[in-house]
Amino acid sequence: MSNACSHRQIFLSLCFLFCFTFPCYVKSDELQILLTLKSALNKSSTDVLDSWAATGSVCSFNGITCDAGGSVKEIELSNQKLTGVLPLDSICQLQSLDKLSMGHNSLYGAITEDLNNCSKLRYLDLGNNPFSGPFPDISALSELQYLYLNGSGFSGRFPWKSLENMNNLTVLSLGDNPFDRTPFPDQIVKLKKLNWLYLANCSIEGKIPPAIGDLTELKDLELQLNYLSGDIPSEIGKLRKLWQLELYTNELTGKLPAGLRNLTSLEYFDASSNYLEGDISEVKYLTNLVSLQLFENRFNGGVPPELGEFKKLVNLSLYTNMLTGPLPQKLGSWADFDYIDVSENLLTGPIPPDMCKKGTMRGLLMLQNRFTGEIPTTYASCATMKRFRVSNNSLSGIVPAGIWGLPQVEIIDIAYNRFEGPITSDIKNAKEIGILSAEFNRLSGELAKEISGATSLVKIELNDNQMSGEIPDGIGELKALSSLKLQNNMFSGPIPDSLGSCASISDINMANNSLSGKIPSSLGSLPTLNSLDLSRNELSGRIPESLSFLRLNLFDLSYNRLTGPVPQSLAVEAYNGSLAGNPGLCSSTFKSFKQCPPDSGMSKHVRTLIVCLAVGAIMLASLGCILYLRRKEKDHNRSLKEESWDVKSFHVLTFTEDDILDSIKQENLIGKGGAGNVYKVMLSNGVELAVKHIWNTDSHGRWKSRSSTPILGRRSGKEKEFDAEVQTLSSIRHVNVVKLYCSITSEDSSLLVYEYLPNGSLWDRLHSSRKMELDWDT
Structure with a gap:
């Protein structure tokens, strides 16, 4: 009997000891698991894991929540700048874990099937991380209520069948992942407790099933940016709790369903960029709308007058449809209205006056309609x-x-209307304006000199109005200006010389005005000027020689009062008509102009100076030849191959540096220029190349002597031209632009290796006597 009592006491003592020590073992295991997680994320740029120490209590760790028994229940580490691979094989050993939130970090790698061991999870957020590969089957996670996997780089076929047993799921967010294209999954419409469904941009195709109406708890349904087609099912009208409905950028057709009117809780509705048609009368019942986006469809009919009574509406986009009739005049007058875009319709009537009543409006876009009346004065104070x-x-x-x-x-875009009056001095307050487009109106008066205060202007388009007076000299203060169009007005006086300070300008058109005086020579210094039209004015004097430095796609000085010789570089056939109507011009090139006298109007003193300069030049040239011959004799043994060359390639090369250097010889010469020669190179594989040889000279045109100074420290003169050409051509990849294979540079010279094109340049085709028919429309 005593032995039996003794054994019973020993057994009870062991049970007591086990029950007392077991939690310690569990806590020790959980500590090790969390330390493993910390180690996996040790490259993170955050201090959130600093409290995770081996000597601490896991329940005191940042982001950790424990249950009443001291076991880890939740890991909340979303948006903490974490990076690394999740050790799910370790994490899912936490027996009491029901929340794992790791969204909005930089976690990468694959998600493994170890995730199934976290079988008690109710909340899983792995969204917005750069994971890769397919997402595994997670059928074991039947207790999930919240699943966020959106924007996480998962690909392949999603395991939709995993969702079949998740009857308690209330939030499902799988959008913005490049899954394989699939029809709308049947498993989705069986999740009757869903209140948030985000399947945007995840390759869903086919029709929206009518059974979508069974998800009556839905508050947010987002199916945008997919391949959905067919009609919007009328059953969608059963979703009376719906707050947001996003269907934009799909291939939906048909009309807005009649049941849509039942969605009286709807605040955000976007079905833009589809092929929907019919009228939009159904939206008149959606009185709680905050934002309505139906642009880029085929809707017709009128805008429901009821929209003018919507108390919450702040955004309205109906552009690119076929809507007709007027806009409600109270539109946007109730809430903090933000913007309206009804462009590209057939709308008529006046502009609603009170859309900026609350002083919050940012955008009024109503272009390409048939609106009439005046601009309401209320918008003049819409700051x-x-x-x-x-x-x-x-x-x-x-x-x-x-x-x-x-x-x-x-x-400010008011072009192609019938507006009158001036551009007022208020323009000086428009410090942010980049585009002023008011062409084809009836604006009059002078261009306010205060326009110089609108320093952000990039485009000024005031052509085809009735503006007069002088162009303000302050126009030169607009340093960002790229386009100035003032043609077909009544401007007079001189062209401001300050215009030459607009270094960004590419397009100047002042044709058909009454401008007078000389053409400012400063225009020739504009580095990006591409188009210059000063035709049909009263400009006089000579054509500035500085214009010779411009390479223009459009150049027109016709029908002015210009005199004197046409600068030689402008005396090309392509510009012949560009100078017509100036009887005072002379040219030895254009037969349509009178011949310039031999002295071209030069005085005796100028001719004497030229003769002296010519004699001096001959003497200097003779001296230079003597010095050159002596140096050539001294350095006759020196060849290009003795130079130290630096090769920089921009394509895969099939030739060597020696192949190029061996071909730089007289019999291969095909062209000469002020900067150097051009040689044709035939490689052993039959490929033809063109090599431009540029000599590096100092500021006096002398050959540079050898030194130990690095090449990059000596770039100047012709070398700047070389650097510019390399920088431009190496960055271009276009079928119609000659290919630059590489550059080869040394101390004394530089080589550019191009593909060989046998028909010369476009300039030759357009301006030389070797014209040929082009194979594109001109």
């Missing part, structure tokens, strides 16, 4: 306006003065 675009309508009247000076406006 938040950034884009004001009403071009291509039938609007009229005087533009309210304050419109020109809106402090945050970036675009």
Whole structure:
């Protein structure tokens, strides 16, 4: 009996000891698991894991929540700048873990099937990480309520069948992953507790199933950016709790379903960029709308008048449809209205006056319609306006003065209307304006000199108006200006010399005005000028020699009062018509012009100076020849191959440096220029190359002597031309631009190796006597 009691006491003691020590073993294991996780994320740029120490309690670690028994229940480390590979084989040994939140980090690698061991998870967030590979089957996670995998780089076929047993799922976010294309999954419409479904941009195709109407708890349904087709099912009207419906950028057809009117809780509706048609009358019942986006469809009919009574509406985009009739005049007058874009429709009537009533509007875009009437004066005080675009309508009247000076406006586009009056001095307040487009109106008066204060201007398009007076000299202060179009007005006086300070300008058109005086020579210093049209004015004097430095696609000085000789570089056939109508011009090249006298108007003193300079030049040339011959005799044994060359390739090369250097000889010479010679090189494999040999000279045109100074420290003169050509051509990859294979540089000279093109340059085709028919439309 005593032995039995003794054994019983020993057994009870062991049980007590086990029950007392078991939690310690569990906690020790959990500590090791978390330390393993910390080690896997040790490259993270964050201090969030600093509290995870081997001597600490896991329940005190940042991001860790324990249950009543002291076991790890939640890991919340989302948006913590973590990087590394998740050790799921270790994490899923945490027996009580029901929340794993690692979203919005930089975690990478694959998600393994070890995730199935986290069978008690109710919340899983791996979204917005750069993972890779397919996502595994997770059928074991049947208790999940929240699943976030959006934007995480998963690919391949998603295991939709994994969702079949997740009957408690309320949030499913799988969008923005490049999955394989698949029809709308049947498993989705069986998840009756879903209130948030995000399947945007994850390759869903086919029709939206009518059974979508069974998900009556849905508040957010986002199916945008997929390949969905067919009609929007009328059953969608059963989703009476829906707050947001996003269907944009699919291939949906048909009309807005009749059941749509039942979605009276809907605040955000976007079905833009589809092929929907019919009227939009269904939206008149959606009185809680905050944002309505139906642009780029085929809708017709009118805009429901009820939209003018919507108390929450702040965004309305209906552009590129076929809508007709007027806009509700109370539109946007109730809430903090943000923007409207109804461009490219057939809308008529006046502009609603009170869309900026609350002072929050940023965009008014109503271009390409048939609106009439004046611009409401209320918009002149809309200080938040950034884009004001009403071009291509039938609007009229005087533009309210304050419109020109809106402090945050970036675009004022009122072109192709019937506006009158001046551009006022208020323009000086428009510090952010980049584009001023008011062409084809009836604007009059002078161009306000205060326009120089609008220093962000990039484009000024005021052509085809009735503006007069002088072009303000302050135009030169607009350093960002790239396009100035003032043609077909009544401007007079001189062209401001300050225009030559607009270093970014590429397009100047002042044709058909009454401008007078000389053409400013400063225009010849504009580095990016591509088009210059000063035709049909009253300009006089000589054509500045500085214009010879420009390479223009469009050049027109015709029908002015210009006199004197045409600069030689402009006396090419392509510019012949560009100088017509100037009887005072003379040229020895154009037969249509009178011949210039031999002295070309030079005085006796100038001719004497030229003769002296010519004699001096001959003497210097003779001296130079003597010195050159002596040096040639001294250095006759020196060849190009003795130089130290630096090769920089821009394509895969099939030739060597020696192949090029061996071909630089007289019999291969095919062209000469001021900077050097051009040689044709035939490689052993039959490939033909063109090699441009540029000599490096100092500021006096002398050969540079050898020294130990690094090449890059001596770039000047012709070498700057070489650097510019290399920088430009090496960055271009275009079928119609000659290919630069490599550059080869030494101390005394530089080589550019191109593909060989036998028919010369485009300049030769256009301007020389070797014209030939081009094989594209000109």
